[in-house]
Amino acid sequence: MNRNFTSILxxxxxxxxxxxxxxxxSSSSTPPPPPPPTLAITATSGSGQKANVGDAFAxxxxxxxxxxxxxxxxxxVTFTPVPGPAGQSCxxxxxxxxxxxxxxxxxxxxxxxxxxxYSVTATATGTTETASFTEGNTAPRVFVFYVNGLENSPxxxxxxxxxxxxxxxxxxxxxxxxxxxxxxxxxxxxxxPGEPANPDVxxxxxxxxxxxxxTGTGTLVLNVSASDPxxxxxxxxxxxxxxxxxxxxxxxxFDGSATSSGSFDLQTASSSVGGNFAFTLSGVDLNVLPVAxxxxxxxxxxxxxxxxxxxxxxxxxxxxxxxxTDNGVGADVYGRGSITGFxxxxxxxxxxxxxxxxxxxxxxxxxxxxYVDAMAGSAYGQGNATSFDSTxxxxxxxxxxxxxxxxxxxxxxxxxxxxxxxGKYDATFxxxxxxxxxxxxxxxxxxxxxxxxxxxxxxxLGYGSMTxxxxxxxxxxxxxxxxxxxxxxxxxxxxxxxxxxxxLVLGLDDFAQPTGVVVPQGSIASDGSDxxxxxxxxxxxxxxxxxxxxxxxxxxxxxxGQATFASLAFTTGNGGPTLVDISDPFSSFKSQxxxxxxxxxxxxxxxxxxxxxxxxFPSATPFAVGPVGASGPTVDFTVVMxxxxxxxxxxxxxxxxxxxxxxxxxxxxxxxxxMRVKRGPLVKSQAKRKRYQ
Amino acid sequence: MRHxxxxxxxxxxxxxxxxxxxxxxxxxxxxEDSDSRYDVSKEVTLxxxxxxxxxxxxxxxxxxxHLIVETVSGRLDASLGRFGLxxxxxxSVTPGQxxxxxxxxxxxxxxxxxxxxxxxxxxxxxxxxxxxxIEVSPQARERAAEKxxxx
Numbered sequence: 001m002n003r004n005f006t007s008i009l010x011x012x013x014x015x016x017x018x019x020x021x022x023x024x025x026s027s028s029s030t031p032p033p034p035p036p037p038t039l040a041i042t043a044t045s046g047s048g049q050k051a052n053v054g055d056a057f058a059x060x061x062x063x064x065x066x067x068x069x070x071x072x073x074x075x076x077v078t079f080t081p082v083p084g085p086a087g088q089s090c091x092x093x094x095x096x097x098x099x100x101x102x103x104x105x106x107x108x109x110x111x112x113x114x115x116x117x118y119s120v121t122a123t124a125t126g127t128t129e130t131a132s133f134t135e136g137n138t139a140p141r142v143f144v145f146y147v148n149g150l151e152n153s154p155x156x157x158x159x160x161x162x163x164x165x166x167x168x169x170x171x172x173x174x175x176x177x178x179x180x181x182x183x184x185x186x187x188x189x190x191x192x193p194g195e196p197a198n199p200d201v202x203x204x205x206x207x208x209x210x211x212x213x214x215t216g217t218g219t220l221v222l223n224v225s226a227s228d229p230x231x232x233x234x235x236x237x238x239x240x241x242x243x244x245x246x247x248x249x250x251x252x253x254f255d256g257s258a259t260s261s262g263s264f265d266l267q268t269a270s271s272s273v274g275g276n277f278a279f280t281l282s283g284v285d286l287n288v289l290p291v292a293x294x295x296x297x298x299x300x301x302x303x304x305x306x307x308x309x310x311x312x313x314x315x316x317x318x319x320x321x322x323x324x325t326d327n328g329v330g331a332d333v334y335g336r337g338s339i340t341g342f343x344x345x346x347x348x349x350x351x352x353x354x355x356x357x358x359x360x361x362x363x364x365x366x367x368x369x370x371y372v373d374a375m376a377g378s379a380y381g382q383g384n385a386t387s388f389d390s391t392x393x394x395x396x397x398x399x400x401x402x403x404x405x406x407x408x409x410x411x412x413x414x415x416x417x418x419x420x421x422x423g424k425y426d427a428t429f430x431x432x433x434x435x436x437x438x439x440x441x442x443x444x445x446x447x448x449x450x451x452x453x454x455x456x457x458x459x460x461l462g463y464g465s466m467t468x469x470x471x472x473x474x475x476x477x478x479x480x481x482x483x484x485x486x487x488x489x490x491x492x493x494x495x496x497x498x499x500x501x502x503x504l505v506l507g508l509d510d511f512a513q514p515t516g517v518v519v520p521q522g523s524i525a526s527d528g529s530d531x532x533x534x535x536x537x538x539x540x541x542x543x544x545x546x547x548x549x550x551x552x553x554x555x556x557x558x559x560x561g562q563a564t565f566a567s568l569a570f571t572t573g574n575g576g577p578t579l580v581d582i583s584d585p586f587s588s589f590k591s592q593x594x595x596x597x598x599x600x601x602x603x604x605x606x607x608x609x610x611x612x613x614x615x616x617f618p619s620a621t622p623f624a625v626g627p628v629g630a631s632g633p634t635v636d637f638t639v640v641m642x643x644x645x646x647x648x649x650x651x652x653x654x655x656x657x658x659x660x661x662x663x664x665x666x667x668x669x670x671x672x673x674x675m676r677v678k679r680g681p682l683v684k685s686q687a688k689r690k691r692y693q
Numbered sequence: 694m695r696h697x698x699x700x701x702x703x704x705x706x707x708x709x710x711x712x713x714x715x716x717x718x719x720x721x722x723x724x725e726d727s728d729s730r731y732d733v734s735k736e737v738t739l740x741x742x743x744x745x746x747x748x749x750x751x752x753x754x755x756x757x758x759h760l761i762v763e764t765v766s767g768r769l770d771a772s773l774g775r776f777g778l779x780x781x782x783x784x785s786v787t788p789g790q791x792x793x794x795x796x797x798x799x800x801x802x803x804x805x806x807x808x809x810x811x812x813x814x815x816x817x818x819x820x821x822x823x824x825x826x827i828e829v830s831p832q833a834r835e836r837a838a839e840k841x842x843x844x
Binding site: 405 | 728730731749750755756757775780781801802823828829830835836840
């Protein structure tokens with residue numbers, strides 16, 4: 001044991017001696033080099049700016065370089081714009097800059113000629129780190145558009161398929177198209193391929209708009225072929241436009257690939273939107289069956305809460321809780337934002353991805369961008385209202401049109417509220433209406449023939465319904481969603497009109513999924529002299545006599561044009577050439593001849609209105625359309641009109657083989673060439689039409 | 694319901710009368726109701742022989758394609774809607790073929806029409822409309838087939 005202890009002690013001493021010696025040796029050698037300083041670069045300021053094309057950004061793009069956390073001076077920083085998909089970028093004042101004593105390096109950047117979002121990266125010599133600035137080039141003027149209708153589907157034909165488009169087009173001050181973006185959805189294979197994040201890119205090349213400054217009639221061509229060659233004619237979409245004033249046009253697709261109707265409006269805001277809204281959406285659900293929604297919601301910093309109704313192919317669910325998120329516009333320069341969290345209560349609350357384009361602070365065009373379902377519609381603000389009671393309605397005109405996939409019902413009329421009072425949320429109405437359900441006219445303007453009740457919630461702002469409706473065919477229940485009484489639902493930028501507000505409606509019966517509007521009605525001149533003015537007009541029509549593709553039983557055609565009334569006589573063309581375009585891809589007018597007709601005459605002389613503001617065209621002076629094309633037919637239609645006021649008249653066609661719902665919107669006396677345009681270079685595919693057999 | 698067939702033999706007359714009685718008692722017809730609503734509670738199933746196939750409506754008919762079907766109670770205008778004979782998965786029948794129809798009899802523009810919800814032919818059931826009378830498109834048929842569900 002002693003021997004063991006002595007051995008261990010010796011080992012310890014040897015070890016200590018070795019450690020001492022090696023330690024002395026170590027302290028006498030060259031110290032290792034210090035670790036290299038850690039350089040870092042950050043985008044300090046100047047990110048998130050937007051500037052009109054051709055303009056320098058207001059603030060410099062500033063990058064800061066640090067070395068081990070301390071400002072690093074004398075470091076070379078390289079700034080590199082990374083163009084977006086349409087070529088949008090900026091030209092830096094210098095590609096490199098040297099950091100100052102505070103570690104910052106700065107440049108200015110000037111937006112190039114293409115609108116859109118992109119990034120500028122900054123890198124510093126001596127580090128692989130990258131700082132990124134997100135910038136956006138904006139167009140001086142942006143118009144937002146949306147349409148819905150029927151496309152000629154190659155995937156499911158022969159036969160048309162519901163589709164909708166929402167988008168925005170940027171113009172320079174001369175009316176040249178600088179670019180744009182759109183979301184196209186049919187839920188049946190032609191949905192924009194980059195959804196939900198990336199819309200179709202509208203390129204300046206191949207896009208154009210021409211408008212007659214006197215008549216407001218024109219053509220819009222959008223080239224999305226680079227990002228979505230399936231839509232339109234090989235990615236070239238053509239629309240007929242009819243400007244009513246410099247900020248608003250009626251629009252329809254006009255290239256044979258599809259037909260639809262919608263609105264084209266100047267954008268007056270493009271960033272975030274908040275407040276209270278009413279909305280309707282219409283399209284097809286995930287089972288490709290017709291569906292429509294309506295409701296109200298509040299948007300507080302992106303948190304959406306509300307109440308909504310759904311009519312999914314006759315399965316009606318009302319009072320659903322809406323809880324969703326507005327993800328905002330972000331870097332998008334066209335006012336395109338997204339909403340997540342919207343769901344389909346009739347299908348297990350399946351999520352529906354929505355995209356919107358801001359028209360203004362109180363108007364959004366909304367489109368569903370899922371690949372399995374498709375819808376389009378609008379949301380309208382409720383202004384500063386804190387309550388909507390029975391006084392929302394007084395004497396109003398209403399219109400209702402079915403979902404284009406369903407195509408069963410079109411209706412219009414007048415309603416007069418009774419028993420209304422401030423603070424009272426329910427009331428009754430009587431009125432007069434016309435209702436065409438698949439060619440069966442179930443109501444034809446019987447004075448006092450319409451009646452019903454309506455009410456608004458006293459807890460959910462502007463959420464209401466019309467119930468017990470009689471005298472309007474199969475329409476017995478409507479959802480009713482109040483809007484800002486100062487907002488023009490047809491022409492959002494025109495607030496000088498007299499027919500502002502009042503509500504959106506959604507059919508809640510199980511036979512169809514119509515949506516529509518209720519707008520106040522002013523006083524009506526009994527002799528019809530109210531109509532002695534010029535109108536831009538259009539309509540969306542459903543027919544049973546289409547003949548394309550072969551065997552087709554009839555679908556949709558649309559028209560837009562310009563006309564005048566004089567002593568109740570209606571003529572197109574303002575004394576000049578006839579100016580009505582008819583989009584007829586399903587051969588409603590000429591057998592087996594799908595076509596896009598221009599300069600189609602329309603004439604007729606109406607009888608003086610009744611007390612409800614309802615006009616008819618007597619059989620001796622019918623509403624005649626034609627000749628439609630060379631040697632084409634002239635068709636006499638049974639048309640009635642309901643006047644909301646001199647500036648806004650609704651038309652309803654009610655024949656056994658067709659029905660349409662349209663508007664006459666008073667044209668501005670001023671020039672309509674806000675979008676005076678030079679035609680962009682055409683691309684080869686613009687000359688070709690898509691046909692599917 | 695309009696009866697235009699002429700019968701020449703007593704058994705046929707008896708059959709016709711039986712059919713008429715059947716129609717009166719079993720098919721409520723809803724003749725006074727011109728509402729577009731499809732009342733599934735009034736749904737009935739009929740069998741008959743296709744006499745003609747109309748891809749487009751004849752004058753006076755409601756929109757969409759139609760079958761003219763001879764039933765024990767007479768000739769029937771069977772509305773298939775606009776998608777019934779169109780696109781992928783469409784019904785294909787020929788005159789002389791025996792079929793079974795499920796739907797609701799309605800009166801539209803003073804004419805009786807049998808709004809067909811489904812047609813059974815060639816051992817297969819083809820859905821024309823859902824339980825609310827909403828017409829089923831080719832895309833909807835295909836989507837349902839993909840999901841393995843019945844419309």
